[in-house]
Amino acid sequence: MTIPFTLIVGAGPSGLLLALMLGKKGIPVRLLEAAESLDDRPRATHYSPPAVYELRRAGVLEDMKAEGAFIPNGACWRKLNGEFLSGVRAAGSNEPTPTPMTCFPLNKLNLVLQRQVDKLPHVEIHYSHKVTGLGQDEAKAWVDVETPDGPQRLEAQYIVGCDGANSQVRRSLFGDWEFPGFTWEQQIVATNTYYPFEKHGFDWDSNFIIHPEHWYMAARISNDGLWRVTYGEVPGLSLDELKARQPMKFKTLLPGNPDPKDYKVVSFSPYKVHQRLSKKMRVGRFVLAADAAHLCNPFGGLGLTGGIVDVGGLSDCLEGIYSGQADDTILDIYDTVRRAKYNEIVDPVSTGNLRLLFEQNPETALEESEFLKMCKRAETDPEVGALQRRAGDALQYDFRQHYRK
Numbered sequence: 001m002t003i004p005f006t007l008i009v010g011a012g013p014s015g016l017l018l019a020l021m022l023g024k025k026g027i028p029v030r031l032l033e034a035a036e037s038l039d040d041r042p043r044a045t046h047y048s049p050p051a052v053y054e055l056r057r058a059g060v061l062e063d064m065k066a067e068g069a070f071i072p073n074g075a076c077w078r079k080l081n082g083e084f085l086s087g088v089r090a091a092g093s094n095e096p097t098p099t100p101m102t103c104f105p106l107n108k109l110n111l112v113l114q115r116q117v118d119k120l121p122h123v124e125i126h127y128s129h130k131v132t133g134l135g136q137d138e139a140k141a142w143v144d145v146e147t148p149d150g151p152q153r154l155e156a157q158y159i160v161g162c163d164g165a166n167s168q169v170r171r172s173l174f175g176d177w178e179f180p181g182f183t184w185e186q187q188i189v190a191t192n193t194y195y196p197f198e199k200h201g202f203d204w205d206s207n208f209i210i211h212p213e214h215w216y217m218a219a220r221i222s223n224d225g226l227w228r229v230t231y232g233e234v235p236g237l238s239l240d241e242l243k244a245r246q247p248m249k250f251k252t253l254l255p256g257n258p259d260p261k262d263y264k265v266v267s268f269s270p271y272k273v274h275q276r277l278s279k280k281m282r283v284g285r286f287v288l289a290a291d292a293a294h295l296c297n298p299f300g301g302l303g304l305t306g307g308i309v310d311v312g313g314l315s316d317c318l319e320g321i322y323s324g325q326a327d328d329t330i331l332d333i334y335d336t337v338r339r340a341k342y343n344e345i346v347d348p349v350s351t352g353n354l355r356l357l358f359e360q361n362p363e364t365a366l367e368e369s370e371f372l373k374m375c376k377r378a379e380t381d382p383e384v385g386a387l388q389r390r391a392g393d394a395l396q397y398d399f400r401q402h403y404r405k
């Protein structure tokens with residue numbers, strides 16, 4: 001019996017997108033998901049141009065637009081009293097581009113991806129299939145899986161860990177605590193909240209508020225008045241304590257100092273945030289992508305963007321091997337390139353964005369922050385603005401250049 005080509009662990013956005021991109025190329029895929037259904041928590045909302053390039057290539061951008069995805073007008077930085085400091089317009093908000101910055105809540109993206117995957121005849125999704133261990137030899141790799149019908153061992157030529165921050169694939173390869181990097185001391189709370197920010201002068205779609213204690217982000221995430229409000233909290237509080245403090249936090253943070261009757265919180269999730277990168281993204285027949293391989297705080301909007309760029313590149317690598325256009329050393333190039341891009345772009349940008357919020361004195365931020373100084377220059381110099389909008393493009397890398405000529 002021939003060994004199946006690919007098995008993907010984890011049906012989050014990265015696993016679903018990889019299954020879709022491979023499946024559309026005619027490559028058979030088996031996708032294993034531990035949960036009974038897709039994750040519905042409030043997480044990614046914004047996708048930068050390099051991720052939009054891959055979403056377009058995968059053929060999901062039109063469906064996303066039909067479900068309410070929109071191009072935000074940009075991001076600005078403010079003081080706690082709402083005073084505007086500076087801002088940067090989003091790619092695609094001023095000029096047409098095939099890859100504009102795009103806003104679309106992750107739970108909706110997962111559904112769009114799942115619908116398209118379900119139409120592909122040779123892609124199988126198995127829910128309630130939890131990977132517990134793995135192994136490999138010269139001819140194949142395998143995972144041990146808990147299933148509703150009892151334990152099973154499933155084999156493939158290549159197995160991709162898209163199983164998120166606590167990846168069992170990564171832990172089995174390197175050890176439970178081997179995920180180099182650090183965890184921020186800061187506690188964050190992400191909410192989805194209906195509140196008319198526009199009526200209080202918030203005319204930018206994303207707003208970052210600089211303050212040593214009451215730093216937060218408010219970003220419009222739908223066309224019907226839903227905003228993502230993510231704020232910093234005191235470390236070490238229980239879920240009940242965080243919930244009890246939320247009305248006080250909103251009264252202090254939000255423009256207009258609202259009471260609970262003035263807004264509607266529809267989801268509330270505390271998160272610890274990390275900056276971590278796996279030692280390798282390829283070990284023999286196992287490959288890691290997205291959160292399984294790297295984590296960053298969400299204030300740069302780069303977490304899933306980095307993951308989607310991994311997936312687009314990995315789909316080209318696997319297609320090259322499947323079709324005989326590349327040998328499997330292309331996966332070593334994937335490992336080197338994607339880890340370098342994390343170190344050069346994702347980690348420093350996301351770390352800088354979060355530090356700006358709580359370390360910078362808002363009164364002197366415009367004189368002291370190199371980033372805000374550049375935003376100020378971009379307000380009057382279109383060339384600086386264009387460079388700033390396209391800065392993330394350096395995340396991209398076309399692995400097809402390593403196909404045999």
Ligand SMILES: Cc1cc2nc3c(=O)[nH]c(=O)nc-3n(C[C@H](O)[C@H](O)[C@H](O)COP(=O)(O)OP(=O)(O)OC[C@H]3O[C@@H](n4cnc5c(N)ncnc54)[C@H](O)[C@@H]3O)c2cc1C
Binds near residue numbers: 035131290301
């Ligand atoms: C508050 C917040 C805001 C964010 N905002 C942004 C943003 O604006 N832009 C951005 O780019 N990123 C953002 N991110 C990051 C983004 O949400 C993540 O990078 C993304 O969800 C990771 O996707 P993934 O597919 O790698 O992992 P996940 O979404 O975690 O999916 C992993 C899947 O694997 C499954 N799984 C786990 N273990 C096993 C196992 N043993 N066997 C089988 N299946 C398993 C899980 O059930 C899950 O379905 C944000 C994150 C947070 C917390």
